[in-house]
Amino acid sequence: MRFELMYESFFKIIEGIPLTLQVVSISTVLGLALAIIVALMRISGKKSMSIPAYYFVYLIRGTPLLLQLYFVYYGLGQFSFIRESILWPILKEPYWCGIITLTISTGAYSSEIIRGGILSVSKNFIEASGALGLNKIKTFLLITLPITVRQALPAYGNELILMVKASSLISIITLMEITGIARTIISKTYAPVEIFLVAGSIYLIINFIIVLAVGLAERKLGTVKAN
């Protein structure tokens, strides 16, 4: 064990934390919006809405994230009409390609969590809300949504951890976040175990904080009785 190297590399690797957190938080927020849309499309009952949503989720969940990343970063840039479009300043940046890919990915996975959450809201609540004279929109906002948030929270916490882990892939498209810096140091110093321990601990700490925060939010929101 080369502790001095671990000490030095720790200060280099933590410089990657802001980028990791930035990419994760931007794509989580955008992905959540996408997930809500996809989940609502899937439970809308209209085939023209639910079928595209189903295949979108199927496509994203059935393929590796790395492939999606390559597809967005290398695949789309092949066409001249994309290179000449107004989207090109965004699509040529690895940073935005990473965010787009992670957004789409988490959007698909979380839409299933949200769908499960919405479907878990008991019919009795909806009927009771109708009996009290609330209309559909009010029922959704005041009854369904808060219960969905509570029900989906534990699974969504897992999804957040998966997002932190998934963000390591953007190092492959040249972005220097935690894993990217760790990889560079490994290939320079050839000390894989030491660097793994340093970078791995940083990830574990980030994920541990997420677990604590989600646990706190769960307790704060209380429990929903099943019926």
Add this chain to the structure above:
Amino acid sequence: MFEVFSFGSSGWGDEMLMGALMTVLVSASSLLLGILIGIIFAACKLSNIFILKIIANTYTTIIRGIPELLVIYLLFFGGSGAVMYIAKIFGYDGYIELNAFTIGTIAVGAISGAYSTEVIRGAVNSVHKGQFEAGKTLGLNGYGLYGRVIFPQVARIALPGIGNVWQITLKDTALISVTGLVEIMRQSRIAAGSTHEPFIFYTAAIILYLVITRLSNILFDKAENTYSKGFISKGAR
């Protein structure tokens, strides 16, 4: 447009299919290794020995909290060194290099092992207590009890979970393309680079993954139906 996928030396069709075969092979061997690891660590977690529980919990926590890519880098850069270190203890002093397939299998196997551990642990826990008691009453112990009575039931209950682990494992093997193993991901990268047609080759890769996922779904559903004969009806799914 499709002539790039012709077979033989002029096109990439046969190479892509070989890549798909490699993905299936490395996924299958990783899954098997993972199940083996899963059985061992599930036994540790279910044992009454404190230190074994700690080891198993540390393993699953680390694997589930650290990016797969880091684990792969650790084994890719450190795997040969570790093997040579162990060989030195046994008196062998030469240079040993692990090939990409072995490293990939060990790396993805270690990752999928953590998920298998949880699946198998859950399955053992859901075997009815009466089964253990009845087995003991019949005078069975050790292999007789666990091998002949408990394991077949665990296998049946764990099958859907192992199906999920298979899907995760299949997708994780894409990451070992960074170590140079020529599977779907690596092959499509090579082809995209040499033909300057990234879009079409990555689309082909997406289709190959979806086909493999779909086929394995069908196989797992069939296996589930076969092994749950006489138990619960599967109901609406």
